[in-house]
Amino acid sequence: MPTELTSAIDLPPPRTTGAAGEPLIQARGIRVAMGDDLLLDQVDLWIAPGEIVTLIGPNGAGKTTLLKVLLGLLQPTAGSVQRRAGLRVGYVPQRLVIDPVLPLPVARLMTLTHREPLARVRQALAETGVEHRLQAPVHGLSGGEFQRVMLARAILRKPDLLVLDEPVQGVDVSAETALYQLIAGLRDRHGWSILLVSHDLHLVMESTDRVICLNRRICCEGQPDGVSRHPEFTKLFGPHASRTLALYSHHNHQGEYCCREDEPCPHRGSATGEEGAT
Amino acid sequence: MGDLLLLPWLAGVGVALVGGPLGCFIVWRRMAYFGDTMAHSALLGVTLGVLLELNPTLGVLLVCTTLALILLLLTRCPWLSSDTLLGILSHGALSLGLVALAFVTGLRVDLMGYLFGDVLAVDGMDLAWIFGGGALVLGVLGLIWRPLLALTVHEDLARAEGVRVGAVKLVFMLLIALVIAMAMKIVGILLITSLLIIPAAAARPLAAAPERMALLAIAMGILAVSGGLLASAVWDIPSGPAMVMAAMGLFMAGLARSRRKGY
Numbered sequence: 001m002p003t004e005l006t007s008a009i010d011l012p013p014p015r016t017t018g019a020a021g022e023p024l025i026q027a028r029g030i031r032v033a034m035g036d037d038l039l040l041d042q043v044d045l046w047i048a049p050g051e052i053v054t055l056i057g058p059n060g061a062g063k064t065t066l067l068k069v070l071l072g073l074l075q076p077t078a079g080s081v082q083r084r085a086g087l088r089v090g091y092v093p094q095r096l097v098i099d100p101v102l103p104l105p106v107a108r109l110m111t112l113t114h115r116e117p118l119a120r121v122r123q124a125l126a127e128t129g130v131e132h133r134l135q136a137p138v139h140g141l142s143g144g145e146f147q148r149v150m151l152a153r154a155i156l157r158k159p160d161l162l163v164l165d166e167p168v169q170g171v172d173v174s175a176e177t178a179l180y181q182l183i184a185g186l187r188d189r190h191g192w193s194i195l196l197v198s199h200d201l202h203l204v205m206e207s208t209d210r211v212i213c214l215n216r217r218i219c220c221e222g223q224p225d226g227v228s229r230h231p232e233f234t235k236l237f238g239p240h241a242s243r244t245l246a247l248y249s250h251h252n253h254q255g256e257y258c259c260r261e262d263e264p265c266p267h268r269g270s271a272t273g274e275e276g277a278t
Numbered sequence: 279m280g281d282l283l284l285l286p287w288l289a290g291v292g293v294a295l296v297g298g299p300l301g302c303f304i305v306w307r308r309m310a311y312f313g314d315t316m317a318h319s320a321l322l323g324v325t326l327g328v329l330l331e332l333n334p335t336l337g338v339l340l341v342c343t344t345l346a347l348i349l350l351l352l353t354r355c356p357w358l359s360s361d362t363l364l365g366i367l368s369h370g371a372l373s374l375g376l377v378a379l380a381f382v383t384g385l386r387v388d389l390m391g392y393l394f395g396d397v398l399a400v401d402g403m404d405l406a407w408i409f410g411g412g413a414l415v416l417g418v419l420g421l422i423w424r425p426l427l428a429l430t431v432h433e434d435l436a437r438a439e440g441v442r443v444g445a446v447k448l449v450f451m452l453l454i455a456l457v458i459a460m461a462m463k464i465v466g467i468l469l470i471t472s473l474l475i476i477p478a479a480a481a482r483p484l485a486a487a488p489e490r491m492a493l494l495a496i497a498m499g500i501l502a503v504s505g506g507l508l509a510s511a512v513w514d515i516p517s518g519p520a521m522v523m524a525a526m527g528l529f530m531a532g533l534a535r536s537r538r539k540g541y
Contacts, residue, residue, distance in 0.1 A: 071438050091438040098431060102306045103485045112428045113439040137486060157439070 021049040024087055024161050024193050025070055030079035032065055039065045041217050043079070047161060052187055052194045052207055057214035063197045064094055066214065067165055070195070087161065090154025092147070094165035094197070104138045106130075106149055116156055124152040128182060143170030147179060155186070161193045162186065168198070180207070285405060286397040287507055290521065292408040293461045293473065294499025296415050298481075299492040300457055301474035301499075303450065305482070306430050311361060312349070313471040315368035317458050319345045320467045321375030324392055328382055335407055335459045342455030345371060350448070395466030395518030397507070404463050411460045415453050422446050427488055464503075465518040476525035477502060483536030498528050 023046040030043040040062045047053055055063050068074035070081060071091060098104055110121045125131040128148040133141060141149065147167055154162055167183060168176045184207030187194055196208070212221040304313050320338045327337025345367060352363055379389065388396065419426075425446045428436035437443050461470050477498035478491070485491035506521030 068434065071434075073434050073437055089438065091435060093432060093435050093438075096432050096435070099306070099308075101308075101482065102430065103482065103487055103491055104431070105487055108487055109431070112431060113424065113436060113441060115424075 022084060023048055023082075024084050026082045027066075027070060028080050028082075030066070030069055030076045030081070032062070032069060032074065033077045038216060040069070040076070043214070043218055045070070045212065045218070047193050047195055049160070049193055050187065050191045051209045052184065052196065053210045053212060054196045054198055054208040055212050055214055056198060061215045063214055064165055067163055067195070067197065071163060084160070088157055088159045090157045090159035090162045092150045092154050092162075092164045092167055095169060096150065098138050100139050106133050106136050106138060106141070109138055109149065110153055110156060112153070114157075120156060124156045125149065127155060127186075128152040142172075144172060144175040144179065147171055148182070151183070151186075159192055161195065163195045165197045167196065183207075282398075283507060283511060285400050285402070286517070287504065289397060289400045289405055289408050289464055290503030290507060291500055292405070292412050293457075293464050294477070294503050295496055296412040296457055297461065297474045298477055298494075298496030298499050299419055300415065300453060301476075301478035302481070302488070302492045302495050303426060303430065304454070304471075304474050305478040306427075306488075309454075310471060310475050311364045311368070313454060313458070313474055315349070315364045315371070316342045316345060316454055317462075317467045317470040318368045319371035319375070320458055320462055320470075321392055322371055322378055323375075323459070324462075325375055325378040325382060329378070335462075338459040338462060339455055341371075342458055343452060346448075346451040346455060350451070391466070392462065393466045393468050394516060395462070395464050395469060397464045397517045397521075398510075400463055408460050411456055415456050415460075418449065419453060422449055426450055465521055469518050469522050472522045472525065473499065473502070476522070476529050480525065480529040480532040483532045498525070502528055 026046040028044055030040050030045075031038070032040040043062075043066060045053075045066070055066065057063050065074065069076050071089060072081070072083075098109075106125070107118070107121060110116065110124070122131055122134065125134060128151045130145050130148045130152065133145055133149065138146070138149075147170070151164075151167065154164075162183075164183065168179050171179055183194060183196070186192060187207070210221060210223060213219050304310060319341050323338030323341035324334045325337070326332075326341060327334035330337070349363065349367060352358065352367075353360055355363075390396075391399065425436065425441040428439070428441050429443050429446060433443055457474070458467070458470055461473060465473050478495040480498045481491050481494035485494050502525035503521050505524035505527070507517060509515060509524065510517035510520040
């Protein structure tokens, strides 16, 4: 991966050097085919300890599929995934809806797969700021509260790696920033690695170490620069425009800029030839 | 009359004890039609049991289990929706059972009894099956309770946290087969599912946690069985349908209460 910086002025220093420590998880040559559809192809990905990696890409780009492969929920058609021995993963799936036919208080959701002492459950909920909802029915939670509870569930597992699929879905715009700050804070406090799928890139840029743009293949990856924090950027586009465009810049293989979140990434490797439909 | 009703009542209570928790999962996992399909295949099991000179309960267990496995395989067919599949197997198995029954005319099989139940004819052997099988079902359900609930909430999440999803689902299907074999005598194969799902549905508005709903469903089941049995003795009406009607009454009461609370 080329890491040379072409414009040093706007770029914040990288927080972690990717090479430090054995990768928690390393995927090589991942290919997933469903019938005639190729969902993922030639995907290489690794996550270093303490690193925040954000996965972006258009709808249907295979982001969730890649997470499932990394989590071992889906067997890839080709390629391999290596996890560090004893790796503990906390997972927050995308669009989890709990059927109202099942009465479920927050406390019980927290201990869904494993028993935990109440004190630890409270502590985890306190860390995400929803301790007061311990006994509340899950159906009474707001979108933001629900995501915080799910995050607390993942924390409870003392993970080495948090895998968060669209963690701000169903969350008020006003609460998104706080939620992202909370997520970044978890890394800073515990040193956990975080793999994040996100659409709202301008909000995560501040704390993301590495951005990977996926469109069936990894079309580009690199360190996000501080463009969204740049006063010129906000003055030019305003916070709303930056949301809808989710414009960001990073260095890809050719050292060019990419991409808009709302369109397929133009930086498909030239060697690949075909243009996949989204 | 009290002595006459004791055995049937005990049998009904035995079924309610097991049916409450299991019925909750059938409701939570939206498997009411699945339960129906298994139950409809039970007639074939009875007939096979008679033909092969096995215990009819064993025959039912065998057929229900086979059907569950066939279902599990066929649900991988992408061009068949699961409710269509269940509809085909449900009525196919029932017809097969009725046709098979026609071949054994030499033997006296009480068709109405199997279809709608004959709880007053319960004997000590039946009771032993119900309580022995019931203890087994409750024990196993207790073991898989947490993983089964986890995968009911979200299969991928459960799998990511170490639940063996396929195995747990298979065990759950086998438990349903066992309960159907047990409960057949009480309300009959056409009404069994109602005794599983109506008490659970009646318990839902009163419960704030899954375990609580299961306990309340047991209580509802016992009330329904007792009320139905009593009504059947007092007014001389068929006992199986009377129990289902009693369960319906409880469900309506719960519904009225939940509407008052503004759900």
